[in-house]
Amino acid sequence: MFAVYAARIDRDQPLAGLELGELPAPEARPGWSVVDVRAASLNHHDLWSLRGVGLPEDRLPMILGCDAAGIDADGNEVVLHSVIGQTGHGVGPKEPRSILTERYPGTFAEQVAVPTWNILPKPKELSFEEAACLPTAWLTAYRMLFTNAGVRPGDSVLVQGAGGGVATAAIVLGKAAGLRVFATSRDEAKRKRALELGAVEAVETGARLPQRVDAVIETVGAATWSHSIKSLRPGGTLVISGATSGDRPSHAELTRIFFLELKVVGSTMGSKDELEDLLSFCAATGVRPVIDEVLPMDRARDGFERMASGGQFGKIVLSNS
Secondary structure (H helix, E strand, O other): OEEEEEOOOOOOOHHHHEEEEEOOOOOOOOOEEEEEEEEEEOOHHHHHHHOOOOOOHHHOOEEOOOOOEEEOOOOOEEEEOOEEOOOOOOOOOOOOOEEOOOOOOOOOEOEEEEEHHHEEEOOOOOOHHHHOOHHHHHHHHHHHHHHHOOOOOOOEEEEOOEOEHHHHHHHHHHHHOOOEEEEEOOOHHHHHHHHHHOOOEEEOOOOOOOOOEEEEEEOOOOOOHHHHHHOEEEEEEEEEOOOOOOOOOOOOOHHHHHHOOOEEEEOOOOOHHHHHHHHHHHHHHOOOOOEEEEEEHHHHHHHHHHHHHOOOOOEEEEEOO
C-alpha cells in the first residue's frame, strides 16, 4: 500500500528522512482492527519523529501520522484515538503508553491497524477531514483548557503562538466556551486570523497584555516562557504541552512562580473519554477545526515543508479520497 514514512533519522534536516512509497499493508490480529484511512492530519510530532525523538532507528521504516478518520471493516465511519497502551487494551497490560508512530505504524497510509478499543464513531456532522484534525492537537487543547487549566466561562486565557494546531484549537474552543481569549504571534496576518476566530485581542509575541489572565496555554516553550509567567494573575495556571522553541528558557521566573503562588501543569494528549466529549462538543455547537489546507496523500512532502516553515494557520490534512 502507499504510505508516507520515516526511512532515516536526521536531527538537523528531518525532511531528508521522509519517504513516500509502497510498504506492506497491516494485518488484522486479535483485539485489533484495520481501518481504511480517508483523511489524516499533520502534527509537529511527525517532525520530531523524523528527528528521532521517540523513534529509534531500529524501528524504521515507520509510517508517520497520529490522527485519522476513516472506514472500519464493517463500513462504519470512525475516528481513531492514537494513544496506545494507556489502558492495556490491544496490547500487553504492562506496555507503557505510546502514540501511533512511536511503537506502531501511523496513519499516513491507505490503511492503519489499531486496537479496536481505540476506535470511536465519527459524528455525521463532521467531515473526514474535520474529524481527522481532532485526536492530537485539538484533543491536547481541550485537555489543557478544561481539565488542566480548569477554566470556566468568563475566565481569561492567553494562547501563545497563534497559528499552530494546538494554539488555534485553544482559541476556537475557548471562544465557544465563553472564555476571554488573548493570543500572541510574531506574524501580523496570524494575529488578524486569531481575532477572526474569536480572540478579544492579539498582540505581538512578548507584548504586554491589557490585563493579567487566569491561565496560559503554552506550546512554544523557551521563547515565550517568561512572558507567559508574567502574564498570569496571582494564583493563575500555566499549562504546557510543548516546547517548539526549546525547553531551556533563559529565565525560569522561579521567584515570581512561588511568590504569586502560580501553578505550572504539564499536559500530554488526552483520554479516549475526552476525545469522545470533544467530538460531541463539535457536533453539538458547530465548532469546526481550522484547516489550513487539504492535500492528497502523495503530496505529503509539501505539507511537511509548510509545517516545518511555520507558514500554516491551523491544520494540514492529507486525504486518500
